Amino acid sequence: MAVAGGVAFSGDWTTCYRVNFWSRVASRVLWRIAAFDYKNEQDIYAHAKAVDWLKYFKVERTLRVNVTAQKSPLKSLEFVTLRIKDAVCDRFRDKLARRPDIDRTNPAVRVHAFLEGNSAILYLDTSGEPLFKRGWRHGVADAPLRENLAAGIIMLTGWKPDEPLLDPMCGGGTLLVEAAAMARGRAPGARRSFGFENLCAFDSRTWEAVKGEEKKKEKQPDLRLFGSDTDPKALNAARRNLAEAGIERWVQLERSNILERSAPAPGGVMVANPPYGERIGTAEELASFYPKLGDALKKKFAGWRCYFFTADLRLPKLIRLEPSARTPLWNGALECRLYEFEMVAGSRRKARPDPVSA
Numbered sequence: 001m002a003v004a005g006g007v008a009f010s011g012d013w014t015t016c017y018r019v020n021f022w023s024r025v026a027s028r029v030l031w032r033i034a035a036f037d038y039k040n041e042q043d044i045y046a047h048a049k050a051v052d053w054l055k056y057f058k059v060e061r062t063l064r065v066n067v068t069a070q071k072s073p074l075k076s077l078e079f080v081t082l083r084i085k086d087a088v089c090d091r092f093r094d095k096l097a098r099r100p101d102i103d104r105t106n107p108a109v110r111v112h113a114f115l116e117g118n119s120a121i122l123y124l125d126t127s128g129e130p131l132f133k134r135g136w137r138h139g140v141a142d143a144p145l146r147e148n149l150a151a152g153i154i155m156l157t158g159w160k161p162d163e164p165l166l167d168p169m170c171g172g173g174t175l176l177v178e179a180a181a182m183a184r185g186r187a188p189g190a191r192r193s194f195g196f197e198n199l200c201a202f203d204s205r206t207w208e209a210v211k212g213e214e215k216k217k218e219k220q221p222d223l224r225l226f227g228s229d230t231d232p233k234a235l236n237a238a239r240r241n242l243a244e245a246g247i248e249r250w251v252q253l254e255r256s257n258i259l260e261r262s263a264p265a266p267g268g269v270m271v272a273n274p275p276y277g278e279r280i281g282t283a284e285e286l287a288s289f290y291p292k293l294g295d296a297l298k299k300k301f302a303g304w305r306c307y308f309f310t311a312d313l314r315l316p317k318l319i320r321l322e323p324s325a326r327t328p329l330w331n332g333a334l335e336c337r338l339y340e341f342e343m344v345a346g347s348r349r350k351a352r353p354d355p356v357s358a
């Protein structure tokens with residue numbers, strides 16, 4: 001079921017382990033513990049203290065509390081966070097005369113509170129570190145995509161593993177790594193630990209069984225993946241990441257400009273995340289780049305489906321091609337689009353004047 005900021009589902013622990021282990025697009029899986037209405041901080045404290053936290057985790061585990069609010073009448077989220085932390089710790093102290101320590105950077109247990117108007121929900125985080133942290137990213141390039149967003153973009157392109165895939169602005173290689181992992185049936189959570197391992201309900205035998213399912217899903221596709229970038233530092237980062245992810249043998253990387261490079265196959269899927277003026281590339285640079293990109297696609301990529309993920313909503317106008325699809329997506333708080341251009345011979349050029357010289 002779709003809910004604000006996510007989807008809700010119910011299931012047993014096996015389901016929870018599987019979703020954490022296999023979801024390529026989720027950021028975290030939260031376990032709903034309590035829901036209540038409140039008027040002030042004291043109400044929140046009382047409801048949070050009424051939860052039997054000792055049932056959920058041991059006092060030896062370190063703790064962190066996060067609060068997110070929308071239209072809450074309360075003034076200070078920091079104060080609410082402190083009150084919830086106090087409530088959890090006081091509950092332990094009353095029963096055990098001990099309380100869990102707080103660890104903001106690497107907590108064993110995370111409690112999330114979501115306040116919407118006068119309603120509150122408390123969750124325990126079964127993921128721990130957000131799920132886009134997969135454990136393969138060692139090479140650092142500018143403005144990398146989050147892994148779960150990159151996986152979602154690949155899914156939206158409809159790419160099939162028997163098609164060539166090219167990212168001609170590959171940066172640290174996120175889209176290529178995620179595409180290869182998907183095609184090979186590799187679990188995104190295979191190289192990391194999870195928050196649920198620190199909860200009392202943790203059942204290591206069920207967890208081992210879920211991890212064992214990866215072997216059965218493994219595939220050996222004959223992948224044809226291509227990446228290029230103008231920046232040698234980005235290519236080094238990509239090389240490192242592809243090697244960490246164990247997929248370097250399927251990916252041909254080269255240093256080239258998207259405006260000059262040729263298509264590596266007669267047809268396939270191109271997917272790229274051009275700089276969009278927020279973190280790299282100025283708006284003026286991009287305004288003169290996009291028309292050239294449109295020309296390069298028409299000249300060299302007939303037979304390709306091309307996808308561009310960007311927050312620069314001028315792209316379709318400036319590239320002078322008619323997108324065959326435009327999917328709204330969010331990159332954090334930034335509204336973006338995934339534009340699809342089907343490049344066929346004698347392509348869908350827009351009958352409108354050149355916006356740069358107009």
Ligand SMILES: C[S@@+](CC[C@H](N)C(=O)[O-])C[C@H]1O[C@@H](n2cnc3c(N)ncnc32)[C@H](O)[C@@H]1O
Nearest residue numbers: 144145169171172173174229230231257258275
């Ligand atoms: C937003 S980053 C891509 C990040 C990448 N998707 C990742 O997750 O790491 C944009 C990349 O485009 C590259 N770039 C910019 N202009 C280019 C051009 N004309 N040809 C090829 N690459 C280019 C930059 O060097 C940068 O690595």
